[in-house]
Amino acid sequence: xxxxxxxxxxxxxxxxxxxxxxxxxxxxxxxxxxxxxxxxxxxxxxxxxxxxxxxxxxxxxxxxxxxxxxxxxxxxxxxxxxxxxxxxxxxxxxxxxxxxxxxxxxxxxxxxxxxxxxxxxxxxxxxxxxxxxxxxxxxxxxxxxxxxxxxxxxxxxxxxxxxxxxxxxxxxxxxxxxxxxxxxxxxxxxxxxxxxxxxxxxxxxxxxxxxxxxxxxxxxxxxxxxxxxxxxxxxxxxxxxxxxxxxxxxxxxxxxxxxxxxxxxxxxxxxxxxxxxxxxxxxxxxxxxxxxxxxxxxxxxxxxxxxxxxxxxxxxxxxxx
Numbered sequence: 001x002x003x004x005x006x007x008x009x010x011x012x013x014x015x016x017x018x019x020x021x022x023x024x025x026x027x028x029x030x031x032x033x034x035x036x037x038x039x040x041x042x043x044x045x046x047x048x049x050x051x052x053x054x055x056x057x058x059x060x061x062x063x064x065x066x067x068x069x070x071x072x073x074x075x076x077x078x079x080x081x082x083x084x085x086x087x088x089x090x091x092x093x094x095x096x097x098x099x100x101x102x103x104x105x106x107x108x109x110x111x112x113x114x115x116x117x118x119x120x121x122x123x124x125x126x127x128x129x130x131x132x133x134x135x136x137x138x139x140x141x142x143x144x145x146x147x148x149x150x151x152x153x154x155x156x157x158x159x160x161x162x163x164x165x166x167x168x169x170x171x172x173x174x175x176x177x178x179x180x181x182x183x184x185x186x187x188x189x190x191x192x193x194x195x196x197x198x199x200x201x202x203x204x205x206x207x208x209x210x211x212x213x214x215x216x217x218x219x220x221x222x223x224x225x226x227x228x229x230x231x232x233x234x235x236x237x238x239x240x241x242x243x244x245x246x247x248x249x250x251x252x253x254x255x256x257x258x259x260x261x262x263x264x265x266x267x268x269x270x271x272x273x274x275x276x277x278x279x280x281x282x283x284x285x286x287x288x289x290x291x292x293x294x295x296x297x298x299x300x301x302x303x304x305x306x307x308x309x310x311x312x313x314x315x316x317x318x319x320x321x
Contacts, residue, residue, distance in 0.1 A: 001205070001272065001310050002069040004029035004241035004285035004302070006224070009295050011041035016061050018042065023065035025303050031285045034099065035092030036076030036110065043072075045095035048102075055102050070283035071222055072096045075107040075169065078154075079146050080124060081116030089113070094157060101161040108158070109167045109196045109222055110112050112176035112185060112305065115146040126173050147175050148188045155192045167196035167222035178205060179212045186219055194221030198269065198287065203228040204240050204254040213274040220280045225306055226287045227262035230254045246291055256289040258298040268309040276311055284310055 007030050009240075010018035022030060032043045060070055074096040076089030085102045096108050117125035117138040127135045127142075158166055167236075168176050168185070176182050179195070186193040197220050199209045213220065230240070235253040242253040249255045259268065284306060290298040 001275070001281055002028040002068070002070070002283050003008055003030050003306055003310060004068075004283040005299065005303075005313075006031040006033065006038075006073065006285050006287045007042055008033035008038040008073075009286075009288040009299065011039065014039050015042040015058070016064075020063040020066055021059055021298035023067060025300065026307065027303065028068065029070040029283055030062065031070045031109070031283070033074075034072045035074040036089060037075070037215060038075055043099075043197065045072075045099035046091070049095060049098055052102075055099070059103065062267070069103060069105050070101070070285055071107040071109045072100045072105055072166065075110050077113040077124065079113035079115045079150050079175070081119075081121045082123070093154070093270045095177060097158050097161050097163050100163050106163055107165040107167055107222055108163055109169065111171055111174045112147065112151065112168045115142045117141070118264050124173070126175075126177075142175055143188075144183075147185065149270040151185060151189045151193065155189050159192055163194065165221040168193065169196040169198050169201070169224065171198070171201050172205065178202065178207065179215045182216065183219065191219075194219045196222040198222070198224035198226055200256055200262075200287075200289075204230055206240070209267075209271050210274045213271070213278055213280075217278045218280075220275070222282065223275065223280070223284050224287045225259050225284050225302060226289060227257040227259045228254050229262040231258045246289075249291060254290065258288060258290040258293060258305075259286070259302040261290065261292075261301070265309050266303065268305065272310055276315065281314075288291040 005022050005027050007018050018075050033046050034043050074092045077094055078086055078090040080086040102109055114124040114126050126139060127138050130136050170177050170182055176185055182195050195216050202209060202212055231253055240253045244252050286302045288295055288298045
């Protein structure tokens, strides 16, 4: 496994400064944000694709600091019912794929998206229960008429440009939000679809991450290292579906935390052991969204925890067996 960082958390620095900082911390790779909700502070594929010299400069910066490009990421909603927004996120995704082809990167990370509840809707509609029957009808529309056809089309585009893996972050608010929905889309579209396994979004749903890993197996294409702390008082009073602002930490059922501040080292060791058992030996990419810590402190603590719990070397021969 190799330690990576999703560099959008350092968007207040130039890409060169961000890479220099990460290399100084012992990070081995960088995940580059290319659009969608996190923005394009370090990399705007549309601009780079028009100027090969800028692509060469990006490569040179990564190489200068002894880093690798773990993945390109564009976390948007390309099936948004607002056609203008859908077009923007769609173009972000396809431009990221085209740039990945130029860079020799085989993985693009993002969201599967969430359509409206009908062709007339203007905003996404995330369904969380099957009844009244309106909700089941919404799901049929979203999956059969929008989501599956869209990603079948994009799967062809991706594969025609040398990208082997679309790694969807399983994120509530979108149609793919847990292992079952990830596999539903993968089974409908094909093996180019896989998971960006981010434990933070699964923890608060009550999902055991080791169980999720054993279920997904070789469908795991990427891994985001981010933690979640579930508040025992608020969650046991009001449950875990929580629409309060992330900054209202003391009243929320859960908050995102740096690795180790939601679950201890033993949990993370079990996670990495399970990843190795199912054959995942790729990048572990830190995504910092801890509102209780500054980026440098939260990132630093996550790096320290992962250096203790990740497995960096290949497992050798069993000399004792």
